[in-house]
Amino acid sequence: MKRFLSLSLLIVALVSACTGKGNQEESNLPTIHTTLFLTYDFAKAIAGDKMHVELFVPAGVDTHTYEPSANDMLKAQKSALFLWTSSTMEPWMPKLIESLNIEKQSVNLADALHLHELNGGEGHDHHDHDHEHHHHHDNDPHFWMNPNFLLPLFDAVTQSIIAQDPDNRTYYETNAQIYREELQAIITDAQEIVATSPKHPLLFGGGFSHQAFLTAYNLPYFSVYASDSIENEPTIAHLATIRQAIQEQGLIYIFVDPMLTTKIATTLAEDYNLLILPWHTGHTLNKEDLDAEVSYLDLLKENNDYLLLALHNQPVLPSN
């Protein structure tokens, strides 16, 4: 029996090696599903070779408006752990959880971070206290764009995985620590960039989910779109304001979420000779980058590099 077991494990290992990193369909490991790329990347780093992690929403697909297929429902049913963000972020999740009865293995990460307002609940935990005391949450589902929530989000993913498989706690904690330190270092870099750079306004031309970041760092900006629902086109008056700002401020860059590029961004870039820079949000990734195992950390580092350029509003940075 023992020999048979190790032989089948060997076969699994060989199959995984042959099919490559992008395709782990054959895995016998318990599966973690996530709705967002960044939580997928967190979970993958923490789970290591103990669990199989899958991005539930297909690469490149908009998480907000996603509608799970019958096949997706089958996948979700086999989920050992399902990490989702909030009913504001994934309005299709509550129904999926209810119809499959997977409440027990699902973790609502906004709730884990006490952001209950994102699930239609009370704005804060201590609602008996002092109603005058207003928290200015505006139900922005992209809370992770605020660097103050990034590490708590990562920790919530770590704790969810440990709760699912406490026997491997030490293994998960060791993995988590490595990733967490890098995440912390990138956040510190961003803080230093903001603290030491001039504050030219940043211009956004694609789907806009960067508000929480900009507010946290108190950065000036102009955005063509009000949100990442790019079906809601800007008004002519608003576009005129944007064009005026580009000219008055002499802006040379325009940021675009690479997963939500727009025709208007391209037009503005052409009209004013702007350079288009990516600003990743972590919702999703295209298939090619996902298969190449591009990490969320890589994306954040790239964001920092371009943030530095745009705050200076210079084609190249002055060398020190």
Ligand SMILES: [Zn+2]
């Ligand atoms: Zn979004």
